Amino acid sequence: MTAFVFHPFENHNGRLALENVDLVDLSDKMGSPLLVVSENKIRENYRKLDQAFRKRYGKFSIRYAVKSYPNLAVISILRQEGAGADCSTPEEIKIANMAGIPHNRIAFTPNNAHKSELQYGIEKGVAINFDDIPQMRLVKDQLPEVVSFRVNPGVGGGEFPGIVTAGPKAKFGIPVSLVAAAFREAMKYGAKKFGMQMMAGSNVLDWNHFDAVTKAYFDLAGKVSKELGIQFQYLDIGGGFGVPYREGQKELDLEKAATCIVDNLRNACSKYDMEEPVLMVEPGRSMVSNSAVLLGKVTNVKSYDKTFVGTDIGMNLLLRPALYGAFHHIVIANDLSREPSGEVDIVGQICESTDKIGKDIMFPKAEVGDTIAVFNAGAYVSSMSSNYNGHLSPAEVLVGKTGISIIKNAETSSDLVKGMIMPEHLKN
Numbered sequence: 001m002t003a004f005v006f007h008p009f010e011n012h013n014g015r016l017a018l019e020n021v022d023l024v025d026l027s028d029k030m031g032s033p034l035l036v037v038s039e040n041k042i043r044e045n046y047r048k049l050d051q052a053f054r055k056r057y058g059k060f061s062i063r064y065a066v067k068s069y070p071n072l073a074v075i076s077i078l079r080q081e082g083a084g085a086d087c088s089t090p091e092e093i094k095i096a097n098m099a100g101i102p103h104n105r106i107a108f109t110p111n112n113a114h115k116s117e118l119q120y121g122i123e124k125g126v127a128i129n130f131d132d133i134p135q136m137r138l139v140k141d142q143l144p145e146v147v148s149f150r151v152n153p154g155v156g157g158g159e160f161p162g163i164v165t166a167g168p169k170a171k172f173g174i175p176v177s178l179v180a181a182a183f184r185e186a187m188k189y190g191a192k193k194f195g196m197q198m199m200a201g202s203n204v205l206d207w208n209h210f211d212a213v214t215k216a217y218f219d220l221a222g223k224v225s226k227e228l229g230i231q232f233q234y235l236d237i238g239g240g241f242g243v244p245y246r247e248g249q250k251e252l253d254l255e256k257a258a259t260c261i262v263d264n265l266r267n268a269c270s271k272y273d274m275e276e277p278v279l280m281v282e283p284g285r286s287m288v289s290n291s292a293v294l295l296g297k298v299t300n301v302k303s304y305d306k307t308f309v310g311t312d313i314g315m316n317l318l319l320r321p322a323l324y325g326a327f328h329h330i331v332i333a334n335d336l337s338r339e340p341s342g343e344v345d346i347v348g349q350i351c352e353s354t355d356k357i358g359k360d361i362m363f364p365k366a367e368v369g370d371t372i373a374v375f376n377a378g379a380y381v382s383s384m385s386s387n388y389n390g391h392l393s394p395a396e397v398l399v400g401k402t403g404i405s406i407i408k409n410a411e412t413s414s415d416l417v418k419g420m421i422m423p424e425h426l427k428n
């Protein structure tokens with residue numbers, strides 16, 4: 001049996017490769033751990049999503065959710081494809097702008113922001129989606145030209161509870177019952193142009209979810225539009241488009257998702273006499289997740305009452321399994337034909353019992369020195385990593401148009417103490 005590998009990664013004579021680059025050799029050469037990203041895959045992901053919507057609805061716009069992987073090169077690839085950016089902090093706005101995305105193509109959807117952070121967004125002229133009415137009041141004397149709120153359409157959904165972002169008791173957005181009041185209050189402060197945003201949850205593979213959520217959302221927009229006599233410049237449905245993490249898992253049917261989303265929007269427009277707004281999406285995961293693998297080395301194998309495959313990839317680099325119980329497919333990159341031999345936990349070097357990147361998985365007999373590859377390492381991996389236990393973040397390389405480029409240097413020891421100051425009295 002040969003280990004399964006996700007496209008665009010390939011099995012070249014039992015070794016993992018990307019566009020003829022042998023990833024085991026690359027890891028040996030560049031150092032371990034190493035994050036390897038495919039430029040082509042990011043472009044392919046963008047085009048697939050863009051085409052699915054654009055052929056059905058011309059007023060369509062993509063803003064890449066920078067939080068998923070805020071690397072300048074990655075953002076620039078998506079900018080070249082036509083993406084704007086969705087940012088959650090002023091710092092993400094700065095990164096997106098450094099990657100060449102102009103402020104008028106950036107949306108800012110902060111949660112519990114300081115007044116100064118909202119002011120930063122207003123000064124730069126980015127679109128702001130206020131998360132709550134009091135957040136708008138903080139800047140009522142200097143509102144942006146287009147006032148938009150993040151709403152909670154009352155329905156949420158995501159791969160697991162930790163990544164559901166709407167529905168009952170959600171941390172985000174304004175509940176349905178208060179949405180009209182929010183816009184009415186903005187009108188009182190002089191607002192004349194409006195937008196609306198939502199984000200119901202992440203990593204959804206079932207198109208029916210998008211049907212249910214956008215039905216509720218566009219209906220809400222229509223009601224508000226009619227009741228207050230306002231038009232929306234844009235209606236933003238957030239991200240959430242899922243990708244398979246397991247062998248055999250069915251991909252999200254983007255054609256079906258786009259069809260029902262656009263139908264729901266058009267139905268609401270005609271039902272409530274609403275002008276067709278720009279339909280906006282903010283994908284993160286679906287742009288980058290499957291474009292990258294994290295390569296690491298097996299450093300120890302411990303087999304007593306349980307088998308632990310010790311590696312140099314732990315929760316410091318890949319937090320998702322420890323944080324949410326998320327699954328990532330892992331293979332032995334230097335020998336893809338090795339047969340699975342038993343159940344193991346794949347663990348890192350962190351002083352925590354939850355430091356597992358694979359739990360109770362069937363795995364081949366691993367040996368010290370083997371190279372492992374963790375798939376779906378593009379989204380929420382680098383961006384959620386930490387220096388815990390003194391681990392330095394690894395280099396990130398892009399396999400792209402012009403060959404192999406380093407897009408982030410590995411950290412060095414001095415990075416760990418950067419900004420720390422030793423008071424005089426502690427120096428002796």
Ligand code: LLP
Nearest residue numbers: 065109199202203239240282283284285380
């Ligand atoms: N827009 C907003 C306002 C968001 O909060 C998010 C993600 C996105 C867009 C992008 O959603 P995506 O297309 O990636 O589903 N750390 C978690 C995912 C949390 C998502 C939070 N918001 C994980 O590792 O699965």
